[in-house]
Amino acid sequence: MQEKIVILDFGSQTTQLIGRRVRELNIYSEIIPYDKYPFGREAEEGIIGVILSGSPLSVYDKDAFKVDIAAINAAVPVLGICYGAQLMAHTFGGKVEPAPSREYGRAHLSYIDPACPIFKGIEPGAQVWMSHGDTITSLPEGYTCVASTPEVKFAAFCAGPKMWGVQFHPEVYHSECGMQLLENFTVGVCGASRSWSAESFIETTVAELKAQLGNDRVILGLSGGVDSSVAAVLLNRAIGSNLTCIFVDHGMLRKNEFADVLRDYECLGLNVRGVDASDKFFADLAGVTDPERKRKIIGADFIEVFDKEAAKITDARWLGQGTIYPDCIESLSITGTVIKSHHNVGGLPERMNLRLCEPLRLLFKDEVRAVGRALGMPEHLITRHPFPGPGLAVRILGEVTREKVGILQEADHIFIKGLRDSGLYNDVWQAGVILLPVQSVGVMGDERTYERAVALRAVTSTDAMTADWAHLPYEFLAKVSNEIINKVRGVNRVCYDISSKPPATIEWE
Numbered sequence: 001m002q003e004k005i006v007i008l009d010f011g012s013q014t015t016q017l018i019g020r021r022v023r024e025l026n027i028y029s030e031i032i033p034y035d036k037y038p039f040g041r042e043a044e045e046g047i048i049g050v051i052l053s054g055s056p057l058s059v060y061d062k063d064a065f066k067v068d069i070a071a072i073n074a075a076v077p078v079l080g081i082c083y084g085a086q087l088m089a090h091t092f093g094g095k096v097e098p099a100p101s102r103e104y105g106r107a108h109l110s111y112i113d114p115a116c117p118i119f120k121g122i123e124p125g126a127q128v129w130m131s132h133g134d135t136i137t138s139l140p141e142g143y144t145c146v147a148s149t150p151e152v153k154f155a156a157f158c159a160g161p162k163m164w165g166v167q168f169h170p171e172v173y174h175s176e177c178g179m180q181l182l183e184n185f186t187v188g189v190c191g192a193s194r195s196w197s198a199e200s201f202i203e204t205t206v207a208e209l210k211a212q213l214g215n216d217r218v219i220l221g222l223s224g225g226v227d228s229s230v231a232a233v234l235l236n237r238a239i240g241s242n243l244t245c246i247f248v249d250h251g252m253l254r255k256n257e258f259a260d261v262l263r264d265y266e267c268l269g270l271n272v273r274g275v276d277a278s279d280k281f282f283a284d285l286a287g288v289t290d291p292e293r294k295r296k297i298i299g300a301d302f303i304e305v306f307d308k309e310a311a312k313i314t315d316a317r318w319l320g321q322g323t324i325y326p327d328c329i330e331s332l333s334i335t336g337t338v339i340k341s342h343h344n345v346g347g348l349p350e351r352m353n354l355r356l357c358e359p360l361r362l363l364f365k366d367e368v369r370a371v372g373r374a375l376g377m378p379e380h381l382i383t384r385h386p387f388p389g390p391g392l393a394v395r396i397l398g399e400v401t402r403e404k405v406g407i408l409q410e411a412d413h414i415f416i417k418g419l420r421d422s423g424l425y426n427d428v429w430q431a432g433v434i435l436l437p438v439q440s441v442g443v444m445g446d447e448r449t450y451e452r453a454v455a456l457r458a459v460t461s462t463d464a465m466t467a468d469w470a471h472l473p474y475e476f477l478a479k480v481s482n483e484i485i486n487k488v489r490g491v492n493r494v495c496y497d498i499s500s501k502p503p504a505t506i507e508w509e
């Protein structure tokens, strides 16, 4: 049984981060909604410790999320973070009140109990990150304060031999001693063996896939993106040629991408079928300008093409997918509703009567990359920027035509190659060029021009939920702009998009 640390989610924005930080310590972690804890099944499930997350709620709210902490702690050690700590204090007779002013930002620990195991190796003066509107004003009987800041007396407390609460957020990168604290809890107190690694994941997953799939055939749709590519290579390692991959070219990929990626896949030993269906996509998109209709047409066409190709593999039993952990985590909204955002390819498995096989469903994005590297995949496939399924269609405002795709591919190629050549590619989460539905006047040589404008878009982000525009050097932007205007026929103006998300989105459509 895989040993694990459970993170009980009370709806904090940093819950996923707690899970990731524990994984960074090479310990497997799982995020579970606060009301789904498997009481009494700790040994069966391999649970060796529990972390209670923060929450946007107050513990004294009528509808506050609650859990039987004593029952959990009777089985395994517990660490409460922020709301988790306040819930402990509140439940066992302490007092939690609104702080006179919201405590937010950097703070430094002025007192640390030198004997406390979760503060081992952490010295007074250590920086932590606070973010709470409530504060603990008195501790339950028998609890002891183990750390304070000048403003927050009970910054951390011990609630018994195997239970602690911290008001600050050790999972946040600004908490400089946070990883040490999480390590002290998970390794020092819970006894985690730190055996979770890309290599161990590959070994166990390949064995599991072999047992699960036996001699069955699996179909998998490749997109050129990291997740589907890594899923394919992993499946290939487990079942070899019983995996058939289908890579559909809708005609709106980047310049040369279809041929290049297909070659990469073949070099990786994948049994892959490339299907050029661009004529169908362009025909169905003719005259369509509404962004949502464009997406729907592309989605429906994709399913039709994929379906037709997959039907040729008559004895397939499974559909492989590159779904990753953030796609599957049941996230809590503030109302307590559990929202599950789990995409699969437009209901394909049901339609095709296939079972779903998702070998990466337990991994965060950075872990998918680590697994890809450990599988020996080329770096350019692993560090590739995310790219939308409908491709350049959502970067051409208005009707999509082959001619416009051709122009955009050239401009995009110059921008992306420029980023790679300047060593900026990996500093950026995602980048691309947008073809605007505007023409403007320019002058080239002695000629007046009346041509198209494009916008460059480059953002930094960690998960695409929020994003900032990338502060690319002016010299670099000037060079790219010059090159696009000089080399791409039909473009005479280049803009740089300096909107962040929210309120803008990464894509323009």
Ligand code: XMP
Pocket (backbone or CB within 6 Å): 295, 386, 387, 388, 389, 390, 394, 430, 464, 501, 504, 505, 506, 507, 508, 509
């Ligand atoms: P937005 O534009 O919503 O994009 O800020 C967030 C992330 O999602 C990608 N994206 C898509 N991916 N199909 C996809 O597979 C789509 O229709 C789609 N729209 C946006 C976008 O590239 C970014 O990474």
